[in-house]
Amino acid sequence: MMLAEWVLKARTLGASDLHLQAGTPVVVRVRGELSPISELLPAARVAEMGRELLGNEQWEQFRERGSADLSINVAGTRCRVNLFQTVRGAALAVRLLTSSTNTLKSSNLHPDLSKLTAAQTGLVIVSGPTGCGKSTTLAAMIEEINASRARNIITIESPIEYLYTNNRSFIRQREVPTHSPSYEQAIIDALRENPDVLVIGEMRTAEAMRLTLNAAETGHLVLATMHSSTCAEALNRMCMSFAAEIQGSIRAQVADCLVAVVCQRLEYLQDYQLRVPLCEVLMASSNAKGTIRGGAFSQLATVIQSGGEDGMWSFDRYRRWMDQKRDWVMPSRQVANPPMDTQPYTTPTPPPVAPPTRKPPEAPVDISIDENVDLAELARKIEKKIR
Template sequence: MTSGTADTLLLNSIFSAALERKATDVHLMAGNYPVFRLNDKLYAFTDAKILTVDTINTLVEGWLTEAERARLVSDKEVRAAYVWANRARFRATIFYQQGYPAISLRMIPAELPTAKELQIPDILVSATAHRQGLIFICGPFNSGRTTTVASLLQHINTNRSKRIISLERPIEYILVNSASMINQREIGKDTPSFIQGLRDIIDDDVDVVAISELQEEGIQEAVLELAESGKLVIAVLNATSTISALESFLASIAKERRPWAKDVIGELMHIMVAQRLVPAVGGGRVLACEILLRSAAVTSIIQEDKFGQLHSVLQTSREEGMIGLDYRLSELVRAGKVSGEVAKKFALDPTNIRG
């Protein structure tokens, strides 16, 4: 049996078992058994053999394009979509640890769940009806941000006649035209960078733009300019809370342009959501969202750089639809959907959790 055939058979056994056991993640690292994440716990798949460096290297070589391999060498980490035997689609993160490549794979559901199935707050879904403005989806890695954005785009696609463009790295969910027209552009394949992709869009006939990350220098200003041009922009931010997201976003903008940025956010931001996927009682996961809306109080606080006061706004503006993450987690505990112990692990301040 050739090495390539042996690696293929090994991979087939790993992914078959992952699908059968409904794993959400698969981790492959040399010197270890494959590891599955099931219901937020890690389990070694000891039915397979211990992985070798050669096996991991073979997988990396076979999965990545030449450009992606070059980026792995320069950046030491790369994300790509991987389709296994037309049976499953994964978001693959390939990185180095102890000098050798390792692979983490997140299972992408075969069918995109609806906003209702994901329990996305109605107020967030309703925000997609605006013709122009800003919608921010925040959270740490693996908090479900990509799925939330894809579900919002599909909601627009199903219910409105719009031209939608997404800039993604990688493309995880494949969306098909319905009432709308969707173009999904992958960074590195369809456009060289997020910045270039936004520049190409700003004067184009586009209604809705989704951006999967805001890591490139200058992209924050480009996002605001895009919203100013009359488009609805849905952007993903890597932040634990809405407050830290706002602070970080504005801090990334040149000081002399910050007053302009505050004006744009104060005028065009409809909603900012910080989310978590929390292990539920009895298995599965439940979505918990912090929700910050544009209001006169929020706009004033942003203008005056008094971001700490937003904690009070989140606590006192629930009738308007705002809610803090810890309060929402406490609601889930009281409803019996999440245990108090688990809620505290996901809270911004565990002492805020009340059963």
């Protein structure tokens, strides 16, 4: 099968991810669970898929570097693809994205998150572990702005996952390294391109974080993502990325420009057979800013617990809202009851071999004996009949 056929099959099963590796079965992730759906893939077939995706020139670069990122449309589905080398050979990790961007409502997020996009300046951080839907939440926030206000929005991503259509806003999407050699250079360039909103796909380095904070301080609304398990961990990680002697000034800078931190993880709703984001939200209240300046990040959980009137949400409080919600939106590519072939693939058991049938015994030889018959002739007849 070609990659497009595997993507179609994964989409039919309601999968979020597709994994292909030489010498192993094709694996899909459905509702967070991995299931093999094929026989072992030959190494040559996986390498052929990779070469078709990258082209000859980029394929040679991939062989030298050992990995490659790209986002493409495969069989009508927007996919983020990571191609990498393993001990078995080439492998592909394919994230199936929705064909179009979603709103906060269709992403099953709390409507209060729309308030974060109303800020004129400052920093909004969307955090969470890998694969928790940070990019989808970020895209929903961009669409919230795009539908309601005329803004110049510049996105910096690696790779570009969602393609936006200008509505009220004007959206310029840049990809690293296709359109700029690095996040750092792209952020510097963006500040000269008259943005109202700057979207940074991921703050990976201390320099990228420093430039992001500077952009948020200079009159822009900055939306960015980070990997973390809580809001406090996201802010602590950001500040600890800098040298010890300047961490105090960085904490002050973060406190001054912060709008909010949203940390999310995915939770499975058995009744709806649906995975939805469970969020923690830290708003930049005066109490939160003072805690950040003092570096007491461990106390931010208490700030969130007591900050309901400021629009903050703890995981427990957000879960109670989820328990009361009934109008969940089902993603178009998710099926409520996936076919049975999402079960682990096993080699078919051969049918039992029936024991050999025995030939029924010959009917007895009926020879009438006459007293005058020649016995030697009779013996020859019997021997001939048996043969």
